Amino acid sequence: MKRILLAVTGGIAAYKAIDLTSKLTQAGYDVRVMLTDHAQEFVTPLAFQAIGRNTVYTSTFIEQNPEEIQHVALGDWADAIVVAPATANTLAKLAHGIADDMVTSTLLATETPKFVAPAMNVHMYENNRTQHNMSILRSDGYHFLEPGEGFLACGYVAKGRMEEPLQIVERLTHFFKNEEESTHEQPSRFKGKHVLITAGPTVEELDPVRYLSNRSSGKIGYALAETLQQRGALVTLVSGPTNLTAPEQVNLIQVKSADEMFEAVKSNFENQDIIFKAAAVSDYAPETPLDHKLKKQDGTLSVTFKRTPDILKYLGEHKTHQYLVGFAAETQNIEAYAKQKLERKKADVIIANNVGDLSIGFSSDDNDYTMYFKDGNDIHLGKKKKTELAEMIVDSVEARWH
Known part of the structure; x- marks a missing residue:
């Protein structure tokens, strides 16, 4: 019998925690x-x-x-701790190590898997501070039970409702099943390691209507995030605008411009073990974006562009222990350009493909990659589904990462 410690904090959704206790008990949990x-x-x-x-x-x-210290013993007793509902106040305290009550003291004093079900007003949930606190907790290994959309106590119809008790029970059951299966498998070297992935395009605004971007779909970055998360890594995914859904337990940081992606990567770079720089970042951006729509005029139009930050170069110059994986989307001289990039950006491996081949890359579900390692041992992965290629890339990195 698995043991669940349920932590209930002070929100109106606390009434749902009574039902959650009943559902957990009926499902056979202590x-x-x-x-x-x-x-x-x-x-x-x-x-x-x-x-x-x-x-x-x-x-x-x-x-x-x-004979025991209660808040320590409870954390040791549990197979999982569920905070439901989790208020903005509790999330802030947990993110910053404040232990001023039974719940926060217990969570700070345990290494037991932790699940958090936020519930609050939509503006509180979307507030930058709350999102930042959740980002910290995700990077620390907390599992989030995302709130749903619906009628809130404040009167809004929006995101902020605590996840339904039955869904929480199913999520826990799935977690324990995967945990049990993983004990019979060869442990992954990525388990517990911090991995940062960039994915998708960036958007550089010319005016409130027009922008400069590229055709990247983000599919390979999201596939890598899912693969690494399944192998036990603590994944931070910095994503430009896509139509994709990130895996539930991944720390998703959504950005638009190259500058925003650069800042997100810099602020999350230091504690990472491996970095996959899979995003297609715009090399140039309009030097002076306009506040109002640019009106049609006779004749030609000239726009001055500036260079955007070279994120991969920055990572190569500032890495200490991190293993750095870069990507190169080329249309000619694939091998030569990839190897030049490998040396110039101080990466450990560059993964290159021919985006001039319209049957692969970008919006396609398929791609054809070659991995160029700094030790000279290149690997051609061949044309496959991006989900399969993500598995092969992770396998190759795992075999070479020291």
Whole structure:
């Protein structure tokens, strides 16, 4: 029987935690519950005690067993901890290591897998600080149970509803099943490692209507993110605009311009172990974007462009222990340009393809890559689905990454 420690914090969605306790118990889990002081403004310990048939914990300073430190012992007891609902306040405290109540003290004192189900007003959820705090927690290995869209207590119909209890139970069951299966497999070298991936195009605005971009779909970057996440890596995906959905447990950072991608990469670069720079970043951007739509005029139009930051070059010049994987989309002299880029950008491997072949690359589901390693051992992967190529790329990097 798997053991779940449910942490309930002070939001109106706390009432759904009672149903979650019931659903978990019915599914065969042994459930213990912690309540913050603010949670008790909405629900009572007795409700959880009656349904879960276990002690409910409300204070760090009430030690029910003198032979143990309660908030430490609870974290050690659990196979997984679920924070539901997770308020913006609790997310902020967890992200910055504040331990001023039973819930935050327990979570800070354990290495047990942690699941978080945010629930709050849509503007609180979309606030930059909340998104930043969630980004920190994802990079620390927290699993997020994304909120749904619907009617919120504040009256808005928008994103912010706590994930439904039945969906949370299914997610936990899936997690434990994968965990059990992975124990019978050869452990991946990526497990617990921090991996940064850039994906998709960038968009450089000329005016509020027009922009400069490219045809990158982001498919290979997203496929790499999913492959590495499945192998246990802690993945941060910095993505330009795409129509793709990132894997649930990946830390997704959405950007538009080359400058925004550069800043996102710089701020997340230092603690990474491996970097896949798969995004197709615009080399040039309009020097002075216009605030208003550029009106049609007689004659020709001249636009002055400036160079955008060379992200791969920056990474090559500033890497310390990181393994750096770059991509090269070429239309001619593929091998020569790839090897020049490998040396010039100080990468460990450049993965090149011919984007002049319209049957592969960009919006296609297929591609044909060659991997050029700095030790001279090149590998031609052949024409395959991008999902399959992602597996092969990760396999090749795993075999050579020291």
